[in-house]
Amino acid sequence: xxxxxxxxxxxxxxxxxxRTVALxxxxxxxxAVAGAVVVLIVAVCAIFxxxxxxxxxxxxxxxxxxxxxxxxxxxxxxxxxxxxxLGRDLLAxxxxxxxVSAIVGICVVAIGGSxxxxxxxxxxxxxGWVDALIARITDVQLAFPLVLLAVAIVAVVGPxxxxxxxxxxxxxxxxxxRVVRAETLSLRERxxxxxxxxxGATSSRIVTxxxxxxxxxxxxxxxxxxxxxAVVFESSLSFLGLGVPPTTPSWGGMLADxxxxxxxxxxxxxxxxxxxxxxxxxxxLLGDGLRDALDPSAR
Amino acid sequence: MAAARxxxxxxxxxxxxxxxxxxxxxxGALWALIGVEIVVFLILHLxxxxxxxxxxxxxxxxxxxxxxxxxxxxxxxxVQFASFALSASRGDLGLSLRHQExxxxxxxxxxxxxxxxxxxxxxxVLLVGVPAGVLSALRPRTAIDYAARIVALVGxxxxxxxxxxxxxxxxAVLLGxxxxxxIGDWRNLVLPAATLGFFSTAKLMRLTRAAMLEVxxxxxxxxxxxxxxxxxxxxxxxxxxxxxxxxxTQLGVExxxxxxxxxxxxxxxxxPGIGRLAVQAVFERDFPVVEAVVLISATTFVLLNxxxxxxxxxxxxxxRYA
Numbered sequence: 001x002x003x004x005x006x007x008x009x010x011x012x013x014x015x016x017x018x019r020t021v022a023l024x025x026x027x028x029x030x031x032a033v034a035g036a037v038v039v040l041i042v043a044v045c046a047i048f049x050x051x052x053x054x055x056x057x058x059x060x061x062x063x064x065x066x067x068x069x070x071x072x073x074x075x076x077x078x079x080x081x082x083x084x085x086l087g088r089d090l091l092a093x094x095x096x097x098x099x100v101s102a103i104v105g106i107c108v109v110a111i112g113g114s115x116x117x118x119x120x121x122x123x124x125x126x127x128g129w130v131d132a133l134i135a136r137i138t139d140v141q142l143a144f145p146l147v148l149l150a151v152a153i154v155a156v157v158g159p160x161x162x163x164x165x166x167x168x169x170x171x172x173x174x175x176x177x178r179v180v181r182a183e184t185l186s187l188r189e190r191x192x193x194x195x196x197x198x199x200g201a202t203s204s205r206i207v208t209x210x211x212x213x214x215x216x217x218x219x220x221x222x223x224x225x226x227x228x229x230a231v232v233f234e235s236s237l238s239f240l241g242l243g244v245p246p247t248t249p250s251w252g253g254m255l256a257d258x259x260x261x262x263x264x265x266x267x268x269x270x271x272x273x274x275x276x277x278x279x280x281x282x283x284x285l286l287g288d289g290l291r292d293a294l295d296p297s298a299r
Numbered sequence: 300m301a302a303a304r305x306x307x308x309x310x311x312x313x314x315x316x317x318x319x320x321x322x323x324x325x326x327g328a329l330w331a332l333i334g335v336e337i338v339v340f341l342i343l344h345l346x347x348x349x350x351x352x353x354x355x356x357x358x359x360x361x362x363x364x365x366x367x368x369x370x371x372x373x374x375x376x377x378v379q380f381a382s383f384a385l386s387a388s389r390g391d392l393g394l395s396l397r398h399q400e401x402x403x404x405x406x407x408x409x410x411x412x413x414x415x416x417x418x419x420x421x422x423x424v425l426l427v428g429v430p431a432g433v434l435s436a437l438r439p440r441t442a443i444d445y446a447a448r449i450v451a452l453v454g455x456x457x458x459x460x461x462x463x464x465x466x467x468x469x470x471a472v473l474l475g476x477x478x479x480x481x482i483g484d485w486r487n488l489v490l491p492a493a494t495l496g497f498f499s500t501a502k503l504m505r506l507t508r509a510a511m512l513e514v515x516x517x518x519x520x521x522x523x524x525x526x527x528x529x530x531x532x533x534x535x536x537x538x539x540x541x542x543x544x545x546x547x548t549q550l551g552v553e554x555x556x557x558x559x560x561x562x563x564x565x566x567x568x569x570x571p572g573i574g575r576l577a578v579q580a581v582f583e584r585d586f587p588v589v590e591a592v593v594l595i596s597a598t599t600f601v602l603l604n605x606x607x608x609x610x611x612x613x614x615x616x617x618x619r620y621a
Contacts, residue, residue: 136330136334137334139327139330139331139334140330140331140334140335140337140338142331142555143331143332143334143335143597143600143601144335144338144593144596144597144600145555145558145559145562145593145596145597145600146559147559147560147562147563148559148562148574148577148592148593148596149338149342149593151562151577151578151581152339152342152581152589152593153342153345155352155581155582155584155589156342156343156345156352157345228456232458235458236458236459236460236563239458239460239563240563240566240578241582242581252458255458255460255461255464258464259464259567262464262467262468262472263468263472266468269461269464269465269468270465270468273457273458273461273464273465276456276457276458276461277453277456277457277458277461278456280455280456280457280458281452281453281456284452284455284456285452
């Protein structure tokens, strides 16, 4: 017995909802399943960090600095991935660091997605001067080196988690605009929109009740890739010293710390980088799977 | 009138379309640069008073007032913007607060180093990304294909600066083959260029593979094979030629990514380009220099994209700039 996302029971052979079909496709894609597992692990680490991490990520122990991982001579089971230059446990910091990445990823997508989807829907449905204005603003945004734009915003406003989120969010909306606008341009010519117009539906109703649900799939797929981009972006800003404060464990900040000890304690820089890579790879694989499941023609 | 239109030689008509297209693109580029100026100006005024951003926190009230007056920050905002836009359009962004030299001159002096790094990285993207993507498409589900796909996945997932650190660890610290940082001979260029190009190479490899797989399924490729053309002639003459358009589009996008990536890569490798200058300027609160770097980068990006648009016509003569 199959239960669809909308809660309606699907008939065994026919009447299966699009969402169920998409979920089945997703479940058959080994890459997407692997990606979903990674994303789930990161999410669990982020939510239950205080329960999973055995030690305080900021607890310094100057008598056991730069301890190697437990499988290398000199390592200790108390610090499975070793310690950093201040004797802080790397595993605990990586687990807590997932929290920053998760918050940044979700918030950035919320900011960029809301601005971008709204602008894309307006540009595609209204066309005319609204479309031209949004296109010009998009051109300006695309002309900027995004890292430099974010660096400049953070430098002026001051580093901090929310500044980083705002800076990355404000650079990510443009991706949604292009995709959603193109999708809306095609949808607005379809019969169901003409029917809604003929039935006297207002523009805002057409946009919110008819167009928005039809661009949601493409926005979700884009959103997953944007989460991955945001995670890397945040870690880059933290690496440059413009991200979250040093007291908050973050993968990019840990990498910046490890940079000075590359020749003596390589593990300080290796493990946070691996954490970023695996998390981003998982999100990308899930995004690829979602794209293939929701729109096989885009494969 | 229709008859007169028919009499115009198609080539002349295409030249007219190309000229109109160029004019439109130049106008769009000009607008983008004006928009960039507006954004740069607004960023500096995000906190309301740029003086607090540009002066050290320990400055006295008298010092702040003197600086505010000297920079013209006590004038109405619209007057400040008009003055800024006029100066910026002449390439005059004032003196660097730290070096007391024209900010634009300082930034332009660092441009050749970034251009060298960017060109080397772009060469890697082109010479590794495209052939690897083609090979991967030609030998699907073989060891070559899986290796290329794994490299592409890692390249698109790992942060640029971490790749840089790992390359330093392996090739500079452990093997000692190349220097870890600085600028000098070609050996200094290897690691920064490989780092900067890694992400784009991975992306291009993936795109080339997908484009080639699609083209190789096309009827004309099957016909070419049926005519007895060798596999390589079919791939180069028919496959790659038709897959070029999305690849070149992506290359244009990657040029922008390289400009952005240079900021991080130059910091990791202490490469004296405009990216590193920008980061140093941010930490030193030297905003005239930050503005100069942003304007140079944006102008370069806009011009490179214009060049990519023109390349389309060379690659695919069917494109008419109507």
